[in-house]
Amino acid sequence: MDSSPARRPALDTDPRDVGRRVRALREARGLSLSELARRAGVGKATLSGLENGTRNPTLETLWAVTAQLGVPMTAILVEAGPGAPEPAAVPVMHGTAVAATLLEVFDDGDVTYELYRLDLPAGTEQVSPAHHAGVTEHLTVFAGTLRAGPLDAPLTGGPGDHLSWRSDVPHGYAAPGPDDVRATLLIRYPRP
Amino acid sequence: MDSSPARRPALDTDPRDVGRRVRALREARGLSLSELARRAGVGKATLSGLENGTRNPTLETLWAVTAQLGVPMTAILVEAGPGAPEPAAVPVMHGTAVAATLLEVFDDGDVTYELYRLDLPAGTEQVSPAHHAGVTEHLTVFAGTLRAGPLDAPLTGGPGDHLSWRSDVPHGYAAPGPDDVRATLLIRYPRP
C-alpha cells in the first residue's frame, strides 16, 4: 500500500503489537508455532511473519488464527486501554453449559490475563481440563451460587464472593442453586 | 491461503458482511466511495473490492478505512447488536488520576452491578465521595500494587488479590508502588 521507501507505519497500531499479542495468547495456551499453524490451517511462514510483525496479514489469516485461539479478533487488534472500544461480546470456549465471554486480554510481557464473563444457567455443570503449571483462576460472583475449582476440592461462593484456585488440575464450574450464576473470571497465565 | 480450486469461503464470518458494514458506515456519513478512498489513502479498486466482498483485505487496509470512518475496527468486524448502531464513546468516570472504563452493567431489578477496568499511573491518588448506603466495591488487581478503600482504613493488594469494602464512606484509590496499576472494579448498587 505504501510505496514510499521509508515504509512508515501509517497505522495507529503497530503490526508488531498485534504479533506480540498473538504470540502471548499462543504461549499462554502452551501451543507451539508449528502446531497453531497446523490447527489454523495457515503456513508456518505466515504465522511466524504475523507474530514477528514482518507481514501485513489478511483478514482471512487473522480469522483463522484467532478462531483457533478461541478469542475474538478484538483481542489482538485493539490495545487494551482507556478509550479503547468496548470489547466484542463473543461467546467462546469451555463449551456447552458455560457461556464464557472474553471481556479483555492483558498482555504484560511476563504474564497474560484474560477476563471473562461467565453465565451458568441454574443446575448446569461444566468440567475444564487442566491448564499448564502456574495458571490460576480468580472468580468474582455476581449472582447465584457458584461451586467451582479443582474437582477434588471445589469452592463455593455467592454474590460478592471471590474464589481463586490453581487450574493446573482438572476443574469445573457448577450452578447448584436455583438461580442462574453470573460471574467474572480472571485467568492468569504466567510465562512458562 | 486456500489452494483448492473452488475458492470456497473457509471463513467463519463472511467478508461480504464486513463489506456491507463498511458501505453502511460510509453512506451514513454521506461519503462517496471515491472520496473515502482518497481520504483513507487507499485505491478505489481496493475499497470497491472491500465493500463488495471480492477481496481479502489486509490489516493495513482495514485500519486505514476504519480510522477514516472514525470507528474502531470492531465496528466492521463484529455484527452490531440490535440497539447499538453507533459505538458510543466508552463511558469514563472519575476523572483526573484514575481512568475508569465501564465494561458492563448488570441490572437485576433489585441490584445493579457495574464492572469497570481501572488504570492508575504509578504514584497517582484519587478520592471518591461516599455512595449511598449499601453500595459495595469489589476490586481485583491485575498489575502493580494498589491501596484502596475507606480513607480511614485502606486495603492493599498486589496482582491477583481481591479487595472489597463498603463505599458508603469517602474512599480512595492509590498506586503507591513504582508500577502502574491495572484492576477491575465491580460496584454493587442495591436498590435504595
Added chain:
DNA sequence: TACCTTCGTTCCGTTTACGGAACGAAGGCT
C-alpha cells in the same frame, strides 16, 4: 556417539491484494 523429532526461521514459486488508469453511466451547467 549417532539418530530422530520438533522447534522457529528462511527461501522460493505461486497467488493475489494493491494503486493507478481507463471505462461507461449519471447528473449539472451553459
Added chain:
DNA sequence: AGCCTTCGTTCCGTAAACGGAACGAAGGTA
C-alpha cells in the same frame, strides 16, 4: 445540444502475502 465533473467498476502491472519445503538448533533416546 455539448461539455465537464463525479460516480462506482474493471483492467492491469507491481508488490507482497501466501503455503510448502528446506534449514540449523535444541532436546530426547538408544
